Amino acid sequence: MVSTALTQEQQWQGSLEELRGLVSERAMTGETMMLNMGPHHPSTHGVLRLLLELDGEEVVTCLPDIGFLHTGIEKNIESKNYEKAVTLTDRMDYLSPMSNNMAYCMAVEKLVELDVPERAQAIRVIVLELSRIASHLVWLGTHAIDMGAMSVFLYCFREREKILDMFEMLSGQRMMGSYLRPGGVWRDLRPEFLPALESFLAIFPAKIDDYEKLLTHNPLWEDRTQGVGIIEPDVALAWGVSGASLRGSGVNWDIRKAMPYSGYEQYEFNVPLGEHGDVYDRFLVRIHELRESSKIIRQAIDRLPGGLFRSNNRKFVPPPRAELGQSMEAVIHHFKLWTEGFSAPDGEVYVSIESPRGEIGCYLHGTGGNKPRRVHFKTPSFMHIAAIPVMTQNHMIADLVAIIGSVDIVLGDCDR
Amino acid sequence: MGVTQKLGNLGVVTTTLETAINWSRTGATWPLLFGLACCAIEYMSTQGGTYDLSRFGMELNRASPRQADLIIVAGRVTRKMAPVLRQLYDQMADPKYVIAMGDCSSCGGVYNNYAVVQGVDEIMPVDVYVAGCPPRPEQLMHGILTLHEKIRGQRIVDWA
Amino acid sequence: MNIPNALDPVVSTKTAFGEGIQDVILFRGETTLVVAPFNVAKVARYLRDTNGLIYNFLSDISAVDYWEPTGGISGRPARFGVSYHFYSMLYNRRLRLKAFVDEDEPVVPTLTTIWPAANWLEREIADMMGIKFEGHPDPRRLLMPDDWNGHPHRRDYPLGYETIQFSFNAEEILKHKPFARE
Numbered sequence A: 001m002v003s004t005a006l007t008q009e010q011q012w013q014g015s016l017e018e019l020r021g022l023v024s025e026r027a028m029t030g031e032t033m034m035l036n037m038g039p040h041h042p043s044t045h046g047v048l049r050l051l052l053e054l055d056g057e058e059v060v061t062c063l064p065d066i067g068f069l070h071t072g073i074e075k076n077i078e079s080k081n082y083e084k085a086v087t088l089t090d091r092m093d094y095l096s097p098m099s100n101n102m103a104y105c106m107a108v109e110k111l112v113e114l115d116v117p118e119r120a121q122a123i124r125v126i127v128l129e130l131s132r133i134a135s136h137l138v139w140l141g142t143h144a145i146d147m148g149a150m151s152v153f154l155y156c157f158r159e160r161e162k163i164l165d166m167f168e169m170l171s172g173q174r175m176m177g178s179y180l181r182p183g184g185v186w187r188d189l190r191p192e193f194l195p196a197l198e199s200f201l202a203i204f205p206a207k208i209d210d211y212e213k214l215l216t217h218n219p220l221w222e223d224r225t226q227g228v229g230i231i232e233p234d235v236a237l238a239w240g241v242s243g244a245s246l247r248g249s250g251v252n253w254d255i256r257k258a259m260p261y262s263g264y265e266q267y268e269f270n271v272p273l274g275e276h277g278d279v280y281d282r283f284l285v286r287i288h289e290l291r292e293s294s295k296i297i298r299q300a301i302d303r304l305p306g307g308l309f310r311s312n313n314r315k316f317v318p319p320p321r322a323e324l325g326q327s328m329e330a331v332i333h334h335f336k337l338w339t340e341g342f343s344a345p346d347g348e349v350y351v352s353i354e355s356p357r358g359e360i361g362c363y364l365h366g367t368g369g370n371k372p373r374r375v376h377f378k379t380p381s382f383m384h385i386a387a388i389p390v391m392t393q394n395h396m397i398a399d400l401v402a403i404i405g406s407v408d409i410v411l412g413d414c415d416r
Numbered sequence B: 001m002g003v004t005q006k007l008g009n010l011g012v013v014t015t016t017l018e019t020a021i022n023w024s025r026t027g028a029t030w031p032l033l034f035g036l037a038c039c040a041i042e043y044m045s046t047q048g049g050t051y052d053l054s055r056f057g058m059e060l061n062r063a064s065p066r067q068a069d070l071i072i073v074a075g076r077v078t079r080k081m082a083p084v085l086r087q088l089y090d091q092m093a094d095p096k097y098v099i100a101m102g103d104c105s106s107c108g109g110v111y112n113n114y115a116v117v118q119g120v121d122e123i124m125p126v127d128v129y130v131a132g133c134p135p136r137p138e139q140l141m142h143g144i145l146t147l148h149e150k151i152r153g154q155r156i157v158d159w160a
Numbered sequence C: 001m002n003i004p005n006a007l008d009p010v011v012s013t014k015t016a017f018g019e020g021i022q023d024v025i026l027f028r029g030e031t032t033l034v035v036a037p038f039n040v041a042k043v044a045r046y047l048r049d050t051n052g053l054i055y056n057f058l059s060d061i062s063a064v065d066y067w068e069p070t071g072g073i074s075g076r077p078a079r080f081g082v083s084y085h086f087y088s089m090l091y092n093r094r095l096r097l098k099a100f101v102d103e104d105e106p107v108v109p110t111l112t113t114i115w116p117a118a119n120w121l122e123r124e125i126a127d128m129m130g131i132k133f134e135g136h137p138d139p140r141r142l143l144m145p146d147d148w149n150g151h152p153h154r155r156d157y158p159l160g161y162e163t164i165q166f167s168f169n170a171e172e173i174l175k176h177k178p179f180a181r182e
Helices: A008-013 A026-027 A073-077 A085-088 A097-112 A119-148 A150-171 A195-217 A219-225 A235-237 A279-302 A328-339 A380-391 A397-407 A411-415 B002-007 B013-026 B039-049 B081-091 B105-106 B136-150 C011-022 C038-051 C118-128 C172-175
Strands: A032-037 A049-055 A060-063 A348-354 A359-365 A374-378 B068-072 B097-103 B129-130 C021-027 C030-035 C056-063 C080-088 C093-101 C107-109 C132-135
Touching: A008 A049, A008 C021, A026 A073, A060 A397, A073 A374, A085 A097, A097 A348, A097 A359, A097 A374, A119 A150, A119 A195, A119 A279, A119 A397, A150 A195, A150 B039, A195 A279, A219 A279, A219 A397, A279 A397, A328 C011, A348 C030, A348 C056, A348 C093, A359 B105, A359 C056, A359 C080, A374 C056, A380 A397, A380 C107, A380 C118, A397 C132, A411 B068, B013 B136, B039 B068, B039 B136, B068 B081, B097 B105, B097 B136, B136 C021, B136 C132, C011 C030, C030 C038, C038 C080, C038 C093, C038 C107, C056 C118, C093 C107, C118 C132
Parallel strands: B068 B097, B097 B129, C030 C093, C107 C132
Antiparallel strands: A032 A049, A049 A060, A348 A359, A359 A374, C021 C030, C056 C080, C080 C093
């Protein structure tokens, strides 16, 4: 049984009655029009359905309808052991798969009290910041193309190709590498990785200047984005907005500074803050974050310590192949970990990190066995889509497109 | 195809017409601007500068299904999205082609559960399956070229 | 600006609510306060508004199902556990509030009046776990289609997977894939 069991009439007409408390009274009388900005739409950044109540061109109420990409990842992870579940976490926020991996791995490491060596922490920082740059490039490209600036899309994807090539050097896959594992990273850096990274960092600041030259002081861009989609800081906090969207309103909260993880306290970087909380400020915050990420990567490369790339606690981390010929214990650990997997205690932890979109939190509850009882991801896009109606009060549909772009939502992140 | 109905089976002339029509169809198959999940990002990369889809005439993504020839189902199709996708397919005009891009639309992919349709061929007939999670741009281009070969093999009499 | 001194949340809530705080769990450096379901909104409001606590950011609401396939609810007082994760931006610390919710009458008061962020978080739990939130302004299904039966994140709900297609069950599987034959 493939499609849902609604009758033809119910599917295509819908009923206004069920929306009685949610839309204004004017919709009930027909004074305002209900328009469906459907799941298939070029500007909704994925399969998001927005029910708009329109008074002419102005949006009175906006009701988001999500779930068109709900894949049941959380339930699927309950049937896999801890190491195998990393591959499923890649696919939630598909623009920055390493951040999802990181949240999940940190939760597992906290639950079983697994250490992460210094080199692994530094590699993780490099990979996370590269992933942040890649995600912001897609954001910039799609945001600009929604507003009509088409060449920025091509420039951003050109830079992104270089980053994806670097990810391929690390993990063998361009996007969904599952490179971060509990205890560290999957394998050490290839010899061709650092030169490629150096050459990327050499050209990248000039590219950011290119994007700024095209957009930042462009009168069309400023007209379309300044004063649009304003959200006050206390309203944003109450609605659970986090990350760059919150910093655009002036709230100085960056988890990398507030509760540093993976060695972030060693790196010097600024946290850009906006002032007005409009689309333009959020845009500027993310552009500056691109520069800050390049700075962090530079420091991480200079500081890269030697040593292990993954914890050598053999109760949780499988031994490398070379060791299997030498030691019997290695064989036993290898067998146990690759067939059954390690066990985690019957307790709950919550860990959150700063993904490019905001705060991604992983709630992990173990059973005492080798599979988790429950994994729940609090994803930033989920909270931000709920906050979109607050930002679009009294705006027009064209502004709505700008706002959706500026909040940087990814529907895989929202629906999981 | 009103032209062929007038000409009928004129032997040599019909065959050349077929080749010409099929060739023009491969030259510009306009895809529907449709992306679901991660494969859509690789599709966007394929359209970008490094792996260019414009050389196949596919740079123009039509947002309206009535104007599109090709639907590249890029990403996982969930049970909630399935009726929407079927409606889009029904709204497309003949001749239409379907590429199932990625593992999730070919066979359900990594997700074998209650929420994901196990392959978009539960809903619509698929012409080319492109494997990968997500498929590299080169893999997608190979899939598109395979589709072009399939189009070139089509006969006009099927449609009239 | 005068920032009042940080209070210990455990001591402070125990003084305010006494027996209302049923248990305090310290695990992996995280503090969890266990309360009865009907007290959740009161304690949450207290945590947000009291000087010295100011947990002003609702990070996450999660629900766990303690049902075991071999039987029982793994020694917990009730089948479902709802965890609220709070974060205080002023004092930079986290706290978890947990309520064990009964299977027969899974009702918890809503926090949407205190944090609008709770709106969708609770809606998702109501959709996926079947826990009702009293006073929620919009209790429609969020992630699943409107006419879906059942609550997928419950542990007795099957994963719903399709068995691997071999030659002996190929016909059966292909019955609902009409277009896959060509």
